[in-house]
Amino acid sequence: MEKSIIYHKKKKEIAKIHNKIQRSRRDRLHKLSNEMTNKYDYIFVEDIDLIALSKNNKLKNATKDNGYGEFVKMLEYKAKEKGTVVKRIDRWYPSSKRCHVCGNVIDRLDIGVKEWMCPACRTLLNRDINAAINIKEEGLKKHTVD
Numbered sequence: 056m057e058k059s060i061i062y063h064k065k066k067k068e069i070a071k072i073h074n075k076i077q078r079s080r081r082d083r084l085h086k087l088s089n090e091m092t093n094k095y096d097y098i099f100v101e102d103i104d105l106i107a108l109s110k111n112n113k114l115k116n117a118t119k120d121n122g123y124g125e126f127v128k129m130l131e132y133k134a135k136e137k138g139t140v141v142k143r144i145d146r147w148y149p150s151s152k153r154c155h156v157c158g159n160v161i162d163r164l165d166i167g168v169k170e171w172m173c174p175a176c177r178t179l180l181n182r183d184i185n186a187a188i189n190i191k192e193e194g195l196k197k198h199t200v201d
């Protein structure tokens with residue numbers, strides 16, 4: 056077979072695989088957003104600056120492919136249909152750097168750090184769990200103010 060024919064055939068195959076991956080990712084996002092909007096009355100999400108994140112070399116690929124923005128949009132329109140409240144938490148809210156126990160906010164927390172000790176109250180915090188608790192508290196606070 057001629058080289059250019061093989062090239063075009065491979066290109067087509069690769070495009071097919073890409074489409075398949077995209078479809079299955081979208082299906083997964085639909086399924087997850089359906090489950091969440093069925094199960095919960097309130098959903099709080101971080102309003103992440105995806106453009107800024109995509110400029111960060113370490114996070115570039117993670118944010119390009121994970122479909123977070125698309126997922127949040129799915130959550131929002133499905134929530135509207137079901138009477139679920141979806142709130143975006145301000146992107147500047149320090150969910151990771153704030154100790155959920157005492158409210159102390161540290162100046163800096165590097166991306167690779169999974170656990171840290173609050174210098175004020177000496178609590179050992181898991182980065183993701185601590186951030187999730189802060190997001191929930193912030194979401195509930197904002198919800199009652201609105």
Ligand SMILES: [Zn+2]
Pocket residue numbers: 154155156157158159173174175176177178
């Ligand atoms: Zn603390």
